[in-house]
Amino acid sequence: MREHYIKELENLRSTILEMGELATDAFEQVIYALRNNDQIMTEYVISSDYIINKKETSINETVTLMIAKQQPVASDLRSVIVALKISSDLERVGDLAVDMAKGGKRLKKGALTDERIELCVLAEQACDMLKKALRAYNEGNVLAAQRIAQEDDLIDTKYALFIRNLFQLVPNTGIVEEVTQLAFIGRYIERIADYATNIAEWIVYEANGKYFDLN
Numbered sequence: 001m002r003e004h005y006i007k008e009l010e011n012l013r014s015t016i017l018e019m020g021e022l023a024t025d026a027f028e029q030v031i032y033a034l035r036n037n038d039q040i041m042t043e044y045v046i047s048s049d050y051i052i053n054k055k056e057t058s059i060n061e062t063v064t065l066m067i068a069k070q071q072p073v074a075s076d077l078r079s080v081i082v083a084l085k086i087s088s089d090l091e092r093v094g095d096l097a098v099d100m101a102k103g104g105k106r107l108k109k110g111a112l113t114d115e116r117i118e119l120c121v122l123a124e125q126a127c128d129m130l131k132k133a134l135r136a137y138n139e140g141n142v143l144a145a146q147r148i149a150q151e152d153d154l155i156d157t158k159y160a161l162f163i164r165n166l167f168q169l170v171p172n173t174g175i176v177e178e179v180t181q182l183a184f185i186g187r188y189i190e191r192i193a194d195y196a197t198n199i200a201e202w203i204v205y206e207a208n209g210k211y212f213d214l215n
Helices: 002-036 039-047 049-070 074-105 113-139 142-167 176-208
Strands: none
Touching: 002 039, 002 049, 002 074, 002 113, 039 049, 039 074, 049 074, 074 113, 074 176, 113 142, 113 176, 142 176
């Protein structure tokens, strides 16, 4: 019975990692679409979001059944709860990737090219954070999880600077809509970095049984 339950926990972790890969792919795809003004990729990200949502629903159902059937205690219960929390964070990453894609559709081709590239670089750094968080979850690496918070601080600083510089352009241009959309997209990127940090916090909780706010 115990061996069967351990196998269920392993399968649950694998499913979370599969969902993480889907969310990361969506994020990378929308970055590519923004950088290259690729409308086909933009539409693909939007239309594929249901796959991530279905994966979260499946995980929720699995966790509910595991709790009902196995009544896990202590560390086992933490692992199940953490899987539930991380799946929710990953679903939000998928939603934010869609929000980025919708914002990208409203940008004029060739407008604010330098700012768009700067934003893509910031997004790539946030995506790297997400990958590191998922790797730390897979490995149960608490130290790696804690280091992610430092990267989040750097993202926050760069985002604030980007927004300050971006809105300085408004009086000198007739592209207020593009400035506004880039600001929204920047905010979505900053939020994805926050969700990567959330995942890091759940890794620490799973290992230690204590919740630490790394943001």
